[in-house]
Amino acid sequence: MIGYHELRKISPEKAREVIRKVLEREGGNVSRTARILGISRHTVRRAREGPLEDRSRRPKRVWRKTGTYLEGLIVKEAKDSGCGYRMVTSLIWRKYGIRLSENTVKAVLRRKGNRPKRRRTGNGSSRRLYDYEALIPFEEFQMDTKHILDKKSLPPYVYRHIKRHDLPLYEWNLMEVSTRARFTCYSYELNSTFGFLFIVFSVLWLRAHNVRGKIRIRLDNGVEWCGGSERKLKEWNERLRPLGVELDPIPPGAKHLLALVENSHRKDDEYFLLIHAERCNNAADFLKRAQMWQDTWNFFRPHHGIAMDGMTPFEKLKSTKTLINKHILLFPTILLEELMGFLNLLLSLTPMPKRGGKYVYTQCHYGHSGLGSLAMSSSTASLGFCPS
Secondary structure (H helix, E strand, O other): OOOHHHHHHHOHHHHHHHHHHHHHHOOOOHHHHHHHHOOOHHHHHHHHHOOOOOOOOOOOOOOOOOOHHHHHHHHHHHHHHOOOHHHHHHHHHHHHOOOOOHHHHHHHHHHOOOOOOOOOOOOOOOOOOOOHHHOOOOOEEEEEEEEOOOOOOOOHHHHHHHHHOOOOOEEEEEEEOOOOOEEEEEEOOOOHHHHHHHHHHHHHHHHHOOOOOOEEEEEOOOOOOOOOOHHHHHHHHHHHHHHOEEEEEOOOOOHHHHHHHHHHHHHHHHHHHHHHHHHOOOHHHHHHHHHHHHHHHHHOOOOOOOOOOOOOHHHHHHHOOOOOOHHHHOOOOOEHHHHHHHHHHHHHHOOOOOOOOOOEEOOOOOHHHOOOOOEEOHHHHOOOOOOO
16 A cells, blocks of 8 residues: 555645545544554644645745845846846846846746747757867967948947948957957958958967967858868968968858857947947047957956856956966957058068069958058068968
8 A cells, every 4th residue: 555655745635635534534533543644643634624735835924035126127137138147147237236146136037937048959958169177278269250230230320320430340350268358350341361361460469478379260161261262271271370370160051169259249239339339430439449348348348158157358367377468358459451551561661582473463452541452572472461
């Protein structure tokens, strides 16, 4: 015969019905019923006098319960941002100056049935892109570009302002995986010349700040990079080999492999372009504010991704005890057209060795640099500043 406790695990209602039947058979004797079933007399009385269903164990009054106003604020910010409890906790602190526990925010969102949207693999499991705990700072990078006038992320009046005041149209991002540090440049055009220039400029900045290990950059197959061409990829890797750089394009349709840098574009829209683009009347103002946004990202904005634990890129870099100076995070946010113009001026003032051959006019368009189409010798082109 199944005992009372085993029966209760299956159905509390059936277990109490058994108590009532035994109690009726024993003529209402509580002590004898409790002895037969191996339970307390209090359990017998509760089954006799109370309902068959379990009563709620919720306390009548919770002295330290989060107030209704705070609960509404937490739910509102979670719905508006679409973030998890960690980001919502950080957002409320930065936006309202209200310090809340992550566990409190998590409990409120769970009680209200608010859960962030998550993307999973086909079998429902989640996989890491890297072994984040074992990464060495400035070893793995993700690189991507953002079309500012994509007509999807910002209000129409912001796009009109950007066009009217001739602000930069493309954003070039290089993100370091271990610390989430980011290096940004801008341009008016999107081409492989600027792509190669941005890679070389970023790598030279890293090498100048004591980054000595091999650098692996993951990027997509856009026209601004190698465009899916095996020949161009091999050529670029050969030119970058002296700098200790390896380019690693992702397969077509595998944008999730660039999730870190892709997710940062949303933050650009929400915290930078949506707020500050309208306050800029020329490219100089835009670049000044872009520099401030990059410094905020690298030094003051907490990150809650894997192995970050709410630290900023600067704090994460400091915690690794590396010999790399924090000044590496002060990457200059500049226009690639201006960088190209400065490079052309430098090459024109530097005597180049004559290697024979005739002069070849490049097809590079310098846009706002004001230098127009510049003739370059075959020896200059061999340096890789204007790859095809």
